[in-house]
Every structure is written in C-alpha cells, then in structure tokens.
Amino acid sequence: MKTRYLFQFSICFVGLFLTTCFVNAQDAAYYRNPNFLKVLNRDTSYTNLKKKVVNEFLHASPGAWGEFIKGVDEDFYTKHKYIAFTFDACGGPHRNGYNAKLIDYLRKERIPATFFITGLWIDANFKTFMELSRDTLFEIENHGFNHRPCSIDGESKYGVQGTKDASQAFDELEANEIKIEALTHRRPIFYRSATAFMDESGVRMAHQLGIQPISFQVLSGDAVPFTAPSVIEDCVLKNVKPGVIVIMHINHPEWYTYEAMEKIVPKLRKEGYEFVHLKNLHLYNGILNKK
C-alpha cells in the first residue's frame, strides 16, 4: 500500500516537474526578443503609442550625446551615508555571462543592488533572470531591449551601434519595459542606456514614457577587461561619498567584480555606509519626485 502511494506521489512529482519545465520552455520562447517584438507589433496599444511618440521626433535633432546629458541622474540627494550599487547585465555576443560568485556574495552579505538588464540577457539567462527577479534584495531595471545606445540618428560608442532612428529608440526603451513587466509584474522605473551614452532626444523620449534615465557617478572600472581587483577597489573607495551611484557588471564572471566587492564592502561598512535601492531615493531629475 505504502509503495503504491509512494509511486503515485512520484508520478505526480515528475508530472509537475515536467509541466513546469515545459511551461518555462514555452515562456522563454515566447519572450525571446524577435518573437516578443512581433507580438508587440501586432498589439494596437503598442503600435498606437509608438506612432504617437515617434511622430514627435520625426524632425527633432538628436541634441547633445553623452553619459551625463541634462535630465539623466548620476547621483541622489541624501542626508545619510547611502550608496547605490548598480550592475549592468548587457547581453549579446560575449556579453551573456553570469557572475554567480558575485550574486552569491550580494545575497550572503544582504547587499541591496539594482540590476539594469537587457532583453538579450534575459533570453540567454531566462531561468536565472526569473530567480533574480523574485529576490527582493534586487531591483530589476531596464538596460535596453537589444543593448543599443539610445540615439535617434545612429550614434555609436565603444563600437556598440546605437539605435538608428526614433522608431528603434522607442523599441529599445519601451519593448524592454513591457517585457520585464510581463515577466516580473513590475514596470521598470529606471533605464541605463547601453554604454550609458544617449542623446537629448532619447532622454526626452524616455521621460515621455515615464522612464528615468540613470548614469553613474562612480565608474568602478570593472568594464575594462581584467582590471585588477585592487584597481577597482581604489576607483570606488577614492570616489565614494554619500549619494553616489556606482556602476559595475554582473555579466562577466571572468572579470574581477566579485573579488573587488569582497574588499570594498567591509571597508565601506566600517566607514558607516549603507547600500540602497534606487527606487527609494530622491533623485534630482527623478520622475518619481515630480509625481
């Protein structure tokens, strides 16, 4: 009798496991960038909004191009020793990695962190993305649908080709907002452009869509491949002060981001610093402050 129950229980368990795998695999395929964009382009609420927004930029000039364009936040106002650690997950060829050691460390040390994630990285790390999004220690924000710097005339930076017109800029911003919201049930509030470069029109478009562009005040230097942990540590510790946004990456396990964080965090905590999510902060341009 007992054996029969055990057998039935095992069948149920395996069935549940297979169903879960199947559903997840189906979901992953549905949300992959090329398919998801096709779905959005059949949805009139998306296409109508796109038409309306893109029309406003048909004759617009791109304006200034850079990391610190007016309307982008790079730091925040605080009376406390607060710092925001932000990490990009870029995605695309050679950028689809996952720094598990770093994430384990953030979890072990209970360090709240903000992740800027692209649609491409989600496609390559679907299960991991879903796990990260369920962890309240992490705030999931938008790093663009295809990891293209947000431009209305095809500017590029560090060899990364920007969006070529307002239509592509719209998809880069909004398609990833909708994709992340569909998967996490929360629409991202913040956006960091690929390479952090964007033009003034891109900033204006983001604001129109209710998205706040974010740059950084402390460049950790982890994105220069194989920078030694001590160099990253110095970059952060020398430039840190209350209200800074630090930029790092979670998509290159071969870089020394984790090894540097392991040195940086105890030192900052000793100095009385605490780590916070962007959504809880008073940003100077922040759209949340204006609501």
Ligand SMILES: [Zn+2]
């Ligand atoms: Zn990136």
